[in-house]
Amino acid sequence: MQQTQKKVAVLGAGSWGTALAMVLADNNHEVRLWSHNPAQVDEINRERKNHKYLPNVDLPEGIKAYASLSDSLKDINIVVLAVPTKAIREVLSQIRELNPNNQFKIVHVSKGIEPDSLLRISEMIKEEMPKNMLYEVVVLSGPSHAEEVSLRHPTTVSVSSENMKVAEEIQDLFINQHFRVYTNPDVIGVEIGGALKNIIALAAGITDGLGYGDNAKAALMTRGLAEIARLGTKMGANPLTFSGLTGIGDLIVTCTSVHSRNWRAGNLLGKGQSLDQVLDNMGMVVEGVRTTKAAHQLAQKYEVKMPITNALYDVLFNEVQPKDAVDRLMARGKTNEMEDLAIALGERNNEG
Ligand SMILES: NC(=O)C1=CN([C@@H]2O[C@H](COP(=O)(O)OP(=O)(O)OC[C@H]3O[C@@H](n4cnc5c(N)ncnc54)[C@H](OP(=O)(O)O)[C@@H]3O)[C@@H](O)[C@H]2O)C=CC1
Ligand SMILES: O=C(CO)COP(=O)(O)O
DSSP, X not given: OOOOOOEEEEEOOSHHHHHHHHHHHHTTOEEEEEOSOHHHHHHHHHXXXXXXXXXXXXXXXXXXXXXXXXXXXXXXXXXXXXXXXXXXXXXXHHHHHHOOSOOEEEEEOOXXXXXXXXXXXXXXXXXXXXXXXXXXXXXXESSOOHHHHTTTOOEEEEEEOSSHHHHHHHHHHHOOSSEEEEEOSOHXXXXXXXXXXXXHHHHHHHHHHTTOHHXXXXXXXXXXXXXXXXXXXXXXXOGGGGGSIIIIIHHHHHHHOTTOHHXXXXXXXXXXXXXXXXXXHHOSOOHHHHHHXXXXXXHHHHTOOOHHHHHHHHHHHSOOOHHHHHHHHHTSOOOOTTHHXXXXXXXXXXXX
């Protein structure tokens, strides 16, 4: 596919920022990969390697790493924001302080919800960026482990924005033979699905760590999707999004892949490690931990039943043993599989 060449700044040189920079370089765009770690910038520019995050690939010549945020943003109007959710406000405030003349289209690729504010990432970006610096926000999400994208294995994702023309522009920016990009107008559903699947992946890792096998995992994935859809629908998402790439698609890949940091962290918890031990050993972001806190708060705010999220919250933050949490989930009162979702859908239809 023939691409019009653009200049793009990718902020964050972890696994995902680096893999997406590779996709953009494959599409012949000028890619500036900013890292806050000067040693890593040197490594990328001299050796064409990102040893910490994607040790098995050589980076294309089209990627240039930058240690200066200001230089990376010069004459740029498309920014790919690829840092963990907890770093987003800090990076945006650094951009704000630079007081650039440019107005940015910000493509965020992070999967989280902010505890306490309970904001989705596109909402955080709008809160942090003055209107004269922000043209539009786009979210890119879907089943896409960086390790496989960097090997150019077939991958599909969706992009969503309140401005679908800009979403289509970003679709054109990334799409290629290995990386197929869809559009979806449902920003809320795309962001909620991407963030909340990490909670279920942690839980699936835990049951695998406990040795419970495939029935338990299938139960968690199915009932996990039900509680994600219940909350998401109440927050205004289109329920169909949860059966798409950013819903069930991402849930499958994260609950079943050894690449998933959330699954791996859960697996270690299920095998008996403490949360502190697990996070010390991971060395990469485990978004589901903070998002569990946020989803626990959202469940109360929207009065939605989220038993798996609440059970995980107790394991992570209330010292409940993983096996006891599973026992409690199984011992709950009887319920109808369809009832809660049907109520949520009914409420949505009545409102709409
Ligand atoms: N990995 C994947 O396959 C996918 C990840 N995502 C999402 O992308 C987001 C980023 O994840 P991922 O790349 O995997 O994470 P990693 O842990 O691999 O990398 C995070 C990167 O962000 C940098 N960083 C952390 N804090 C700051 C900060 N305050 N300022 C500047 N840079 C900072 C880290 O630097 P340092 O090395 O110095 O810590 C590192 O380069 C997450 O929300 C994740 O859910 C989405 C789809 C796929
Ligand atoms: O979101 C991802 C794949 O789509 C990556 O998941 P992890 O953060 O669990 O590695």
